[in-house]
Amino acid sequence: MSLEALRGALGADAVQEHPEASLDGVPVPASVRPSDADALAEALRVLSQSDAAAIVRGAGSGLAFGNPPRRADVWLSTEHLSDVDVLDADEGVAHAQAGAPLAELRLRAASVGWDLPIEAPDEAATLGGALARAALGPRVHRFGPPRDHVLGLGVALASGERTRCGGRVVKNVTGYDLAKLHVGGCGTLGVIESAWLRLRPLPETSLLLSAWIDGADAGFRHAARIAELPAVRALALVDPHLAGRVDASGPESGQWLAVVELAGAEPEVKRAREGLGLAGAVEHGPELMARLRGVQCGPPPESGLRFRLVVQPARIVAAAVPLARAGAALLGYPGAGFLFAGFPLHAAADSNLVDSAWRAVREAARAGGGSALLESAPGWAKSAGDVFGEPCEATPLFRALKQQFDPRGTLNPGRFAGGL
């Protein structure tokens, strides 16, 4: 496309060319950085009218997630939309623009006594990016998915119209809950420009612990008991391949690392600490949580495959054990039913390895009564199939939604489930 129309609409500074850039092997020759929400909408209007395609990005930390784009003309960045304009300590809600980094939002919320219940493995991630891909972290155990904390959204549609859904109040059934479509919609139905969030009270106290456990079976059984304690805010199991990157004190051969974060009222946390039953548990500072998130991030896409499985928690061991046997490096959030399975790749494009990894992952997801997707992989490895897994029966509805919201295929074309 001609970039002149974009420069004319947004100013020359908002558009940069970089002929060498690409995503999954598809060139993305320019970047657009709108200065505010109106400029974002205007950029979309121009792109849509030009039949151009935009790859929407925040900090870029989640770009490995998604199918290869069918086409791409520009990166459309929300990085300049980074205001946190409401932190209502009396109400426990916040309003921030999509480009606000999660880490900053978390710090600012904490400074007024509130906890941000939205996480991403990479805390450099922006709020918009984390919501668009429904990111999660170890505290998913307590907080659940990000959809549950979004009160309202500002969304720029592909047509350039600015829209709102939801509101700032904590209970609301006024009209359709469109926010549910945009959270996890990977920016394929609209670009999140801002969000109202419900915050949670900071706990009176918290405690971060780790302990070594012999084997997957014992680890998951023990984790299931720990998961029952109301004081648990985060619960992770890390397999022997990865455990040393979280806690360098071990491991002995074959040992898994359990990480437990307790948070709440002091007496509750104290009782939970006594009831954990974790022999040799060691207390840690927040850096352990950062390392755990780092393990969830996994290695760079070019060096391996990383799958995310969501299974039914009581069946997680049925999914984890065969995956471990297939050589996957595993991180689990067992109370919430999440498993992250990594398969290292050799330098050469080994499609057999990709196929066998997918087979193992699909089998594990079935055994766990859930599903799986390929979160991160080099572009060539995504040709084995849809990174969102097998098509589901709702695919015709997904297609109808895409047609309604983005008929010209302006937003991240090809990147979503079913190649939408």
Next chain:
Amino acid sequence: MSPDPQLTDALAAIVGRDACLWRPEELFVYECDGLTLHSATPAAVVLPRDAEEVSRVVKACRARGVPFVPRGAGTGLSGGAVALEGGVVIECSRMDAVLELCPEERWARVQPGVVNAHLSDVARPQQLYYAPDPSSQLACTIGGNVAENSGGPHTLKHGTTTNHVLALQLVLPDGDVMRLGSAAGWAPGYDLVGAVVGSEGTLGVVTEATVRLTPLPEAVETLLGIFPDVVTACRAVGAMIRGGLVPAALEIVDRRTIEAVEASVYAAGLPTDAGAVLIVELDGAREAVDQDVHRVKKLCAEDGAARVELARDEAERQRFWRARKGAFGAMGRLAPDLYVHDAVVPRTKLPEVIAEVCAIGDRHGLKLSNVFHAGDGNLHPNISFDRRDEDELARVVKAGEEILRTCVAAGGVITGEHGIGTEKQDYMGLLFDEADLDAMRRLRAAFDPDGVCNPGKIFPTTRFCRESDPKARGYERVPL
């Protein structure tokens, strides 16, 4: 209006003669839901037994160009279950089976006609319950709860229906049957479960829901704060939210409601000279609950409570709740009709908004009382009136509009749990502009491009454009 015999024959052939109603005396009960001011007579009512019958009913309606409306127990309060335009009501009460209970994974798969409270009864032996508890939970059904994204007193901590639905089976408006979501809580693609919950039966007919069950808490404590007036009670609520407390429930009952309750069969022994009572329920780990009980007592005392009582046992706890849950029934003593309003404001705005709501009632000379989910900022101003008095009816409508405008001006919304239905569709413009509404229409069009599934709801119409004129809103069609 006489029924189309071809339509009723086709429907009866699907569901059986005993499950297809078309005589005027049979249809009468389906003319309205809990919002008795809006009514319309359906062409027919069917009571299917499963998804296959629902699918065939939908296809039969489609073949004849007849719209259809899913209906649960009819306890909704926004007109959502009323069949406009002579449509067919698909009443789900015969689909009332708990199909599967999985205590290990904490979910249940149920048909839409399962009564909300019945599900908790079934789950309780497994130390589990279904958390969303609308006030009508002894009658309302899971299908209706899904349609309206129902809340209840305990949503402050435990969330509304949308936070508890994992998967759905839906008969689409073209009659196809589709499964959405997963018992694991996540499925690839757009979150269509999230989009369908709260869509007021306009995107299809829910024929199965897989819902999350919640472990019974280790400890529950219930407190009753006695306050001199409702505004002071609201200030205490604000102090609790500001202080980081997340009680399971924070409910306010005002003086007029207390008087009605105490004069009724629901009498709970509340002090009738109290300006308002605040019910605070705390649940969770024993230590945390004990600690929070002290904090609640302290905050209530600091914020003007005359006294705070802690329920000594389950019987006393039930007594406290009787004052809250019996409120709507007790209102029947005040007047023949009750308009239950529903709006939400930021909790910080509660004191000034509740004062203004009361002033609106007074200005219009109405019997307005308040019983509401204060912790969520979810107001329920209740106006007792007599619809036969046209002047009073006009004032009820006018006051309702002023209440909604007041709430929106305070940063709030026009419904927290009752839905838009036909009641508030013409007030959608207070919150959303045409682009916002058009985005909602896009979702509607993806599911129901022909607009045959529960038409005439949610979106503004020109029909009710003169919202302050009761006759323009169709009230003259209401049977007296």
